[in-house]
Amino acid sequence: MMLVYIVVEKKVELSAFSDIQNTETITAKEYIENEFFQQKKLSVINLCDSYGYQSTGYYVSLLAEARKHKVIPTVTAMQDIKTSTLIKTDLGDWDDLIQKSFQETDQEKIEFNVYFGTCKELSFLKLALTLLNISQLPLLKAVFVRKAGKWYPGTIRQLSIKDLTPEEFVDFKSSLASFLKGKKLTLNYERKKYSMGILVNHEDQTPPSNAKALNKFVKEADKAGYSVEFITKNDFARLLSFDAVFVRETTNVNHHTYRFAKKAESEGIVVIDDSQSILRCTNKVFLHELLSSNGIPVPKAVVVHKSQNKSFKLPFEYPAVIKQPDGSFSKGVLKVNNHEELKRSLKEMFQKSDLLIIQEFMPTDFDWRVGVLNGNPLYVCKYYMARNHWQIYNWDKKKGQSGKSETLNIEEVPKKLLNIAVKASKLIGNGLYGVDVKQKDGKYFVIEINDNPSIDAGVEDKASKNFIYKSIVQEFTARIKNIK
Numbered sequence: 001m002m003l004v005y006i007v008v009e010k011k012v013e014l015s016a017f018s019d020i021q022n023t024e025t026i027t028a029k030e031y032i033e034n035e036f037f038q039q040k041k042l043s044v045i046n047l048c049d050s051y052g053y054q055s056t057g058y059y060v061s062l063l064a065e066a067r068k069h070k071v072i073p074t075v076t077a078m079q080d081i082k083t084s085t086l087i088k089t090d091l092g093d094w095d096d097l098i099q100k101s102f103q104e105t106d107q108e109k110i111e112f113n114v115y116f117g118t119c120k121e122l123s124f125l126k127l128a129l130t131l132l133n134i135s136q137l138p139l140l141k142a143v144f145v146r147k148a149g150k151w152y153p154g155t156i157r158q159l160s161i162k163d164l165t166p167e168e169f170v171d172f173k174s175s176l177a178s179f180l181k182g183k184k185l186t187l188n189y190e191r192k193k194y195s196m197g198i199l200v201n202h203e204d205q206t207p208p209s210n211a212k213a214l215n216k217f218v219k220e221a222d223k224a225g226y227s228v229e230f231i232t233k234n235d236f237a238r239l240l241s242f243d244a245v246f247v248r249e250t251t252n253v254n255h256h257t258y259r260f261a262k263k264a265e266s267e268g269i270v271v272i273d274d275s276q277s278i279l280r281c282t283n284k285v286f287l288h289e290l291l292s293s294n295g296i297p298v299p300k301a302v303v304v305h306k307s308q309n310k311s312f313k314l315p316f317e318y319p320a321v322i323k324q325p326d327g328s329f330s331k332g333v334l335k336v337n338n339h340e341e342l343k344r345s346l347k348e349m350f351q352k353s354d355l356l357i358i359q360e361f362m363p364t365d366f367d368w369r370v371g372v373l374n375g376n377p378l379y380v381c382k383y384y385m386a387r388n389h390w391q392i393y394n395w396d397k398k399k400g401q402s403g404k405s406e407t408l409n410i411e412e413v414p415k416k417l418l419n420i421a422v423k424a425s426k427l428i429g430n431g432l433y434g435v436d437v438k439q440k441d442g443k444y445f446v447i448e449i450n451d452n453p454s455i456d457a458g459v460e461d462k463a464s465k466n467f468i469y470k471s472i473v474q475e476f477t478a479r480i481k482n483i484k
Contacts, residue, residue, distance in 0.1 A: 004043045004180055007031050007060050013047075013161070016169075020177050028056045032063060043240065044071040045176070047138065049160045051078040068268045068483075070240040076266075077136035081158050091153050094130050101127045102144060102151045110151075113159065113168060114140040115175035117237060131156065133236040139163075139172065193225035194480055197242040199260055200230050201249035209248045212457035213469075217246070220469040224477055239263055244476045245271040251278045251452045252326055270479040272472070273451045277431045281451035283325045284357050296424050297445045299438070300360040306350040314342060319361040322346065325353055335361060362445065366406075368437040370413075370421035371453055371460060371468070374430045374475055377422065379460045379468055380413045382406040407462035420444050432472065 006017050006025040017025045028048050044064045048057025051073065058078060064071035091098065101124050102110060112119050117132030119125065131140055135156065143154035164172055198214065201207065209217070218228045231238065231245075233256040239245065245264045251257040251273055258278050264271035280286055291298050300316045314320055319337045322345050334349065336342045342358075349356055365385065371378035384404045410418070421435035424446045434453025438445045454460060461468050 003041075004045060005031065006045045006047060006176075008161070009048045009056060016161075017173065017176070020173075020180065023180065028060050031060055032056075042067075042069045044069050045138065045180075046071060046073060047161055049162055051081070051137075051158060053079075065266075070267055072237075072240060073135075073137045074266070081135060081137060081156070091130075091134065091156075094127075097127055097130060098144065098151050098153070102146070108146045109154070110144045112142055113164075113172075114142055115172045116179035118175045118178070120171060129234065129237075133234065136237060138176070194227075194243045194477070195241065196221055196226045196228045196244040196246060196476065197231040197235070197239070198228060199245060199247045199249055199257065200232065202232070204249050207249060208452045208454050210456045210458075213455050213461070214248065216457060216461070216466060216469045217248075217472070220466060220473045221476075224473045226473070226476075233260075236260065236263065239269060240267060242269055243480050245269055246472075246476070247271065247273045247452060249452075252282050253279055268483055270476055270483070272432050272476070274429060274431055277429050277433070277451040280428050281433070281449050284323050284448060285325045285355050287448055288357055290427055291424060291446055294427055296420065296427070297443065299362050299445050299447070302358050304346070304356050304358060306354050309343075309346050309350055312342075312346065314339070314358065316360050318342075321359045321361050322349060323357045323359065324349055325355060325357065362438050362440055364438050364440065367447065368417060368421075368439060368444075369453070370418060370435045370437065371455070372422055372425040372433045372435060373471055374432075375422055375426055376471075377410050377413075377418050378432075378471060379455075379464060380408045380410055380418075381460055382408070405459050407460060409463045417444055420446060424449055432475075 004023045006020070006023050007028050008014065008016070008025060009028050011027055014025050014027065017023065023045075031044070044060070046057060046060045046064070048055070048060055051057045051061070058075065061071050061073060061075050061078060065075060104123065112121055112124055112128075114128045114131050116138055117129040119128040128142075131142055137158055139159035139161070141155070141157050141159050143156070144151050145154045146152075161169065161172065198217065200214070214230070221228045226244075229242075236256070236259070239260065242264075245260065247257055247261065249257060251261075257273075258275055261271050261273060261275040261278055265275060280290070285303050288298060288301050288303065292301075302315055304312055318339075319335055320342070322334045322336060322342070324333070334345045336345050346356065366382040369381045369383055371380070382405065384406070417437060417439075421437060424435050425433045428449055428451070431451065432453065434450040436447040436450065438447055455468060
């Protein structure tokens, strides 16, 4: 069980938190100077008076990160709060929540303290948690103002425990105790050696794993000594409570899934998908350049800039397929049969991206998908085209429609197919990938590599049963052991 150290600046503050279970309160001087604290499996709550650059509080978090301790706040969080516009910009994504939080008040200005994502006002609780997620700071003073009937963030600044009245300190201490209890929910059972958060999105129309598959992951992880919890984008502040994070929602770079991966990596938490894989796989322009420059067979393709819109002519025969760089599940893809259709489609798609990729149309009854984990084949499927359609997914239908699938034992699959899939995946990294391959005239062509491949119960696991789930859990365990 990971011990939590509460770090304070003054000796007189040591007794203030002595009754919080499973914690030890120490001074910043002790933490900085004592070599005992160089052991890795520690969690640190930094409650120093100041987080200013090169202050004692700054060095506590800086050393914590160097020692691979899980610390709140991080040095990055300390720096970000200096530029309040960063926090305000992030809050722009939560405008609906801000308006809803203050809809019942007739005041023109609201101030409240936020302690570890909680506050006294019940109607502000969701907003308080959002402020913690954005700022990653334990104590905040938040000010919101109303202008022309609409609420806007005013100042968001860091507080220290010396700023609190005795009554406020009681509330803060209660919030800290609750926060630590929440953080340790996944560690309460001593028989569990590791903790895993599975990032999901219940509103995702095309999630990479169905509920039955997720339950199979949980069962395999449980057998391997994990406590598992499903988390969402609202749990960003709780990442420090996990040894591993498994991303099971559709990823993108300009998205919280990428931020989750980056945060986990910076804290020494094992994460699949890793941020580099998300960055590389979610852009088809990058993938085309990477694959073709490394001798991987790919369909004929050309990258087009929007400045070429009026003058561009296709250098190969029609039909062709235009792809939005960050599309997924057959979305952001158009088929064109002649130059006029190409011009219309380019005009439409350049509204979303400055670059597009155009591939030759390679009609096949099905696409191969080879699942690869750390350079080893995990599963092989044939995904057939949707009925009367040229793609696996047909989004012209009201609810979307997909073709049938066929899962094969790895031993039954041509070695040439496996070899090209593994070779392509290694260009991305050592994560979990789905390599899409077309077969034409006995040759294999890599279409794309997915960093968050589908693993649905009854589809990808049909041939190997629990092998997929067990293999992924084993990979997590090996990586955790490697960094401890």
